[in-house]
Amino acid sequence: MVQLLQVHGSENRFFILDQTQLKTQLTDAELSSLAIEICDENTGILNGADGVLVINDPKDKNCLGQMRVINADGSEAKMCGNGLRTVSRYLSEKFQQDSFSVETIETNLHVEKYPDLANNVPAFSVEISPISFKAEDLPFKYNDMSEMINQKIPEFLPGYTFTAIAVPNPHLISFVDEVDPEDLGSLGKYLNDPNPYFPEGVNVSFASILDNNKLFVQTYERGVGFTNACGTGMSATSLAFALLHPADFDENKEINVRNPGGMVKTKITLNDPKETSQIHLIGNATFTHTIELEEKDLHQLNFDDIKVEDTGEENDYQEFVKQVVK
């Protein structure tokens, strides 16, 4: 039997597939088809998810495991902040270690167990890196702009300013008085369909500043659409906040980032040059369900004979959200 987990970080939901338990690993084409099939909101498992987090043996033996991120549409992303917290918890429990590194497509990232956020709400702190503002790293094309930092781009939305940051997956951020999901949705869709500016698409976040070190961030994700939260989006937005709104930012404290699925904390250390700044993302790593199936059914995308069990953690997470969003 093979076990999948349904997990979430701030209700950004995923399935974890630990390929090290398989006799035959899934090919890239099988992983892509699996994500499209099980993440579908209407026809997938447990009302679907935003992606599949694949755990493999690491190539670098200094890491406990390798994480790959397959979006709900079957495309692969370089990183996933909320997902990394859940993968960190999985590896931490599997290998009984609380501080270690996880291999991702671009780099090895340090992760650490963090004190529970509330009863039965386990949490992890994860490093978000590398950071780049360069047009070729996002990538984006806009006139001959080499970096997009707090720029008015009327073709995106008149009157708004935009900042583009790769961590290393691409993010476009705008600080707004109040997040308008309609504007966010139409811009997110436009920039993730074929368009002249972001040839590989981009995760789009709108953020409002609620107070000193306190933000609300909503994201339209590449390969997914609207999500309850995007970990790398909230991390990149926190860095943009620290750079662009110094009067509201206290670098000695964590930033509290609310999102439609709950809240996370980020810790930003600004350095010069700005690409060498440090970002840590802290938040829940909740396992909601275990799903058991035969390995041959996983390869054949046959989910008629799965055994699903509820872990009970979601109730505790919802209690936690009620307390923090009060």
Ligand SMILES: N[C@@H](CCC[C@H](N)C(=O)O)C(=O)O
């Ligand atoms: N939800 C994630 C980001 C997942 C990848 C993204 N859709 C992309 O294609 O870059 C997060 O928590 O960071």
